[in-house]
Amino acid sequence: MSLRLPAGVTLAALFAASAANAQTLRTMSSARQLHGESALDVNVTYVAGRFTLRPAAAGALYQMDMRYDEDKFIPVREYDASSGTLQLGLRSKGHVTMASNGDDENVPTLELGLAQGLPLDLSIDLGAAEANADFGTLSLRNLRYKTGASKSDLRFSRPNPLACDSLTLEAGAAQFNAVGLANANCRHVKVEGGVGAVTLDFTGAWRGPMDADVHLALGTLKLLLPSNLGVAITLDRFLASFDKSGFTRRGDVYYSDNWTTARNRLTLQVESAFGGIQIVWVNPTR
Amino acid sequence: MRSPTRSSLLALALALGTAGPAVAEPADGLTDAATKIVEGVRYLERVLHIRQGGAQVLSHTISISSREAMLEMDLSSGGSRVVDLKGGNLFLDGQLVAQYTPGGALEHSWRRLLADAGSLDTPQMVAAVRAWKVDGLTGGDLAARQRIAGAFETLTAAATVPPVPARAVAPAESSAPAADSALPAIPAPALAPVAAAPAAPSDIQVLFHGVKNVVAMFVALAMIGFGTVFFARRYLEVVADTASQSFGRSLVVGVLGQLLLFPTLAMLIVGLIFTIVGILLLPFAILAFVIAAAVAALGGYLAVAHAVGETVSRRRMANGAFVRSPNAYGYLFTGLVGLLGPWAVVALFGWAGPVVYVLTAAAFVATWLAMTVGFGAVLLSRAGLRDAFTGRHLGDQSGEYLWATPPATPAARPGRRE
Numbered sequence: 001m002s003l004r005l006p007a008g009v010t011l012a013a014l015f016a017a018s019a020a021n022a023q024t025l026r027t028m029s030s031a032r033q034l035h036g037e038s039a040l041d042v043n044v045t046y047v048a049g050r051f052t053l054r055p056a057a058a059g060a061l062y063q064m065d066m067r068y069d070e071d072k073f074i075p076v077r078e079y080d081a082s083s084g085t086l087q088l089g090l091r092s093k094g095h096v097t098m099a100s101n102g103d104d105e106n107v108p109t110l111e112l113g114l115a116q117g118l119p120l121d122l123s124i125d126l127g128a129a130e131a132n133a134d135f136g137t138l139s140l141r142n143l144r145y146k147t148g149a150s151k152s153d154l155r156f157s158r159p160n161p162l163a164c165d166s167l168t169l170e171a172g173a174a175q176f177n178a179v180g181l182a183n184a185n186c187r188h189v190k191v192e193g194g195v196g197a198v199t200l201d202f203t204g205a206w207r208g209p210m211d212a213d214v215h216l217a218l219g220t221l222k223l224l225l226p227s228n229l230g231v232a233i234t235l236d237r238f239l240a241s242f243d244k245s246g247f248t249r250r251g252d253v254y255y256s257d258n259w260t261t262a263r264n265r266l267t268l269q270v271e272s273a274f275g276g277i278q279i280v281w282v283n284p285t286r
Numbered sequence: 287m288r289s290p291t292r293s294s295l296l297a298l299a300l301a302l303g304t305a306g307p308a309v310a311e312p313a314d315g316l317t318d319a320a321t322k323i324v325e326g327v328r329y330l331e332r333v334l335h336i337r338q339g340g341a342q343v344l345s346h347t348i349s350i351s352s353r354e355a356m357l358e359m360d361l362s363s364g365g366s367r368v369v370d371l372k373g374g375n376l377f378l379d380g381q382l383v384a385q386y387t388p389g390g391a392l393e394h395s396w397r398r399l400l401a402d403a404g405s406l407d408t409p410q411m412v413a414a415v416r417a418w419k420v421d422g423l424t425g426g427d428l429a430a431r432q433r434i435a436g437a438f439e440t441l442t443a444a445a446t447v448p449p450v451p452a453r454a455v456a457p458a459e460s461s462a463p464a465a466d467s468a469l470p471a472i473p474a475p476a477l478a479p480v481a482a483a484p485a486a487p488s489d490i491q492v493l494f495h496g497v498k499n500v501v502a503m504f505v506a507l508a509m510i511g512f513g514t515v516f517f518a519r520r521y522l523e524v525v526a527d528t529a530s531q532s533f534g535r536s537l538v539v540g541v542l543g544q545l546l547l548f549p550t551l552a553m554l555i556v557g558l559i560f561t562i563v564g565i566l567l568l569p570f571a572i573l574a575f576v577i578a579a580a581v582a583a584l585g586g587y588l589a590v591a592h593a594v595g596e597t598v599s600r601r602r603m604a605n606g607a608f609v610r611s612p613n614a615y616g617y618l619f620t621g622l623v624g625l626l627g628p629w630a631v632v633a634l635f636g637w638a639g640p641v642v643y644v645l646t647a648a649a650f651v652a653t654w655l656a657m658t659v660g661f662g663a664v665l666l667s668r669a670g671l672r673d674a675f676t677g678r679h680l681g682d683q684s685g686e687y688l689w690a691t692p693p694a695t696p697a698a699r700p701g702r703r704e
Binding site: 032033038061077173 | 568
């Protein structure tokens with residue numbers, strides 16, 4: 001079962017105001033210079049719209065550009081230098097009126113750039129948002145990414161220079177893609193999926209073993225695994241299909257055929273109901 | 287904040303700074319010394335935050351809407367400088383300081399400045415606002431322009447201080463184990479500790495255990511069945527008549543219903559997913575569907591038990607036998623005895639070796655058959671609401687045998703003897 005949510009259409013339908021409901025659009029640009037910070041705890045809250053994460057320019061702690069209806073939303077921009085805490089984003093003033101005239105221009109947007117080279121504990125909490133995020137240029141110590149009803153494309157395009165303690169990805173009703181998870185350099189990865197299609201691409205620079213707990217309530221889980229990676233999967237499924245080709249079952253665990261010879265290993269705990277688990281072996285150098 | 291220290295430093299810096307050029311020609315070394323002193327003073331000013339009006343800008347925020355155009359700068363002193371043009375009023379740090387012509391040259395230029403500066407970093411932003419000029423202003427616009435210029439006159443951008451480079455982890459090539467290094471073997475499945483094998487149960491124990499299970503099952507089904515008869519006798523009898531009068535149809539519909547059960551659930555789930563409200567209802571819908579299916583299967587099984595009991599009782603009465611309770615409760619009791627009979631046989635002959643597997647299979651098939659027919663009858667009769675499949679005639683039985691066994695449904699009433 002493949003659930004491909006037309007996120008753009010959905011967002012436009014959800015948030016485009018009718019002609020009679022004219023919006024008061026506000027654009028906001030904010031930036032801050034690096035000033036000797038040694039680490040940063042970043043909390044991003046974004047209630048609805050399009051969200052983009054990109055690297056900030058050299059010397060910038062953050063750069064944020066957003067567009068929103070000032071009658072419905074309130075920007076969040078708080079920085080506490082003493083505690084090294086940065087809060088950014090957009091929250092609603094209350095009940096958000098939704099209309100559907102298909103006007104894509106009225107969808108709120110947030111483009112966020114975060115400092116490169118600065119150790120980050122990053123928490124991103126999105127509502128009904130279409131997200132496109134590249135964490136590859138960041139130095140992540142911890143990452144928690146939570147999204148509601150949305151489409152999310154996450155990329156770890158370059159290796160994280162730091163050893164990441166934990167990576168937690170939570171998706172509600174969503175189409176969720178995470179590419180280059182090995183570049184995150186996290187020992188533990190946790191993925192919580194509600195309803196939808198989840199694709200986890202474990203390609204990238206492997207620097208050690210990784211444990212991943214994946215829970216998907218309803219939908220399809222697609223795992224893209226480098227062909228030279230040793231994989232052990234413990235399955236807990238209910239009415240969820242699983243293609244066992246390329247695996248040998250020992251006890252409750254499915255081991256990839258190259259488990260004993262692989263340089264790097266991934267241990268997966270997969271829990272899924274009502275859907276399917278698809279394994280795709282990919283070229284590790286792609 | 288004016289302190290003696292600051293005044294002294296400023297005086298010294300001013301004196302040296304102004305005297306520097308005058309004495310530069312006769313003695314270059316002295317000039318260098320003065321420059322160093324000035325730089326030192328400025329460093330102290332920066333560290334002690336005592337530089338007069340020379341606040342440093344750490345961050346900036348530009349906010350533009352049809353209502354206002356605002357620039358906010360966070361300063362190293364902890365304060366901020368906010369310039370806001372809103373509805374013809376110029377606010378400086380929240381205070382109304384001047385007025386301008388809405389939509390005039392000043393506002394137009396200010397908005398253009400902010401719009402163009404959206405992509406600039408803070409130092410570039412500071413430079414841009416300090417270099418901002420508007421020609422041809424008069425009156426209030428000119429006064430407002432001068433207040434804005436004054437607000438930024440002493441501001442400078444803070445120097446960028448990069449973070450201390452974090453200790454990077456070793457690259458993949460060095461941290462990964464060598465290809466020929468020994469890798470841990472696949473962990474063997476954990477085995478439970480071997481306990482002493484319990485003694486094999488005796489045949490009596492097997493018999494007792496089996497009979498106990500059957501009796502418990504009978505009691506449970508009888509209690510549920512009696513409750514069903516008490517509260518929903520009419521519907522139970524319609525389903526039972528449907529099962530007995532349309533056995534083949536009920537069987538086919540029951541099999542199809544079982545096959546379509548999960549696809550229907552899947553369609554229900556997918557359908558709900560594509561509606562916003564439906565997603566919220568999803569857990570309840572799944573729960574309701576499962577409960578409905580279970581109730582239909584159990585109710586159908588009880589209805590078949592009722593039908594079996596009724597058929598047996600009628601035949602016994604037709605043969606002249608005395609039936610103590612020719613009513614729905616009696617039918618249900620009799621039917622359950624019949625349907626659980628195969629399981630009782632399994633329990634009684636559990637000691638008999640491999641034959642028990644044949645008996646178990648037969649009991650399982652009989653139970654599945656009863657449940658499938660009952661499930662189909664539930665579907666055909668719409669849970670007892672529709673009596674179209676209950677049969678229009680009573681067959682070969684004449685009315686004289688039916689005086690004590692009134693048929694359940696109106697369709698069978700023509701044969702009833704008043």
